[in-house]
Amino acid sequence: MKQKKILYIDMDGVLCDFDGAADKHALRNKYKNRRDCIPGIFKDLEPLPGAIEAFEYLWEVFDVYILSTPPWRNPDGWIHKKDWVEKHIPKAKRRLILSHHKNLNKGDYLIDDSHYRGQAEFEGRWIHFNTPDFPNWDSVLTYLKDVVKKDYEDMEPYKESAIQDLGVHIKNITEASDDDSFKIDEKALQKSISEIDQEQAEMYNAEVDKMNIMMEELNNELKGLKNISQKLNKKK
Ligand SMILES: [Mg+2]
DSSP, X not given: OOOOOEEEEOSBTTTBOHHHHHHTXXXXXXXXTOGGGSTTTTTTOOBOTTHHHHHHHHHHHSEEEEEEOOOTTOTHHHHHHXXXXXXXXXXXXXXXXXXXXXXXXXXXXXXXXXXXXXXXXXXXXXXXXXXXXXXXXXXXXXXXXHHHHHHHHHTHHHHHHHHHHHHHHHHHHHHHSOTTOOOOOHHHHHHHHHTSOHHHHHHHHHHHHHHHHXXXXXXXHHHHHHHHHHHHHHHO
């Protein structure tokens, strides 16, 4: 079974507007050289434009985690990062990973604006946010949508064989059922479907719904024919 690809998303400068908050903070001059030590700075960061919407899309097609480096000398920031995720992206509950060594996480894509924490050594593709190639969320989404499209195309042969397998399965169930009942064994069918990924399963479910409707119509016709036959027999 094909698994979703793993995608990591950084927080500061990618999901949250750290610079925007630090630039206008009352203590910005005092903490000029250690902006990440400004007390409470991580608590009320605004999401960057398009970040939450992009996350919603990516959540559907990737196995998404948030991968952020917490401020070592500002321990409240560790908790505030968790609070930020809970407030702005509650569905990402327990998907927050705090690390100073981002290269150690297994995965396919990392969206990150900095290069200080192992990003360049990450085993997958590092999407360097806020650079000419990826200046904003729109450009990242354009790139990742292409990735998804290509993956989908690569799955075509797999889909064909899955559809054939499903067809054989439906035929077996239908043949095994009573003559009078063309009802498909939903339980057995769902077991087959669960082995296919969700997107395809939805497509197959729609097909199965159509088939069930057809089967019901056939059953009704069959009943009608039986009624006519009984009436004819009585008349004889
Ligand atoms: Mg960052």
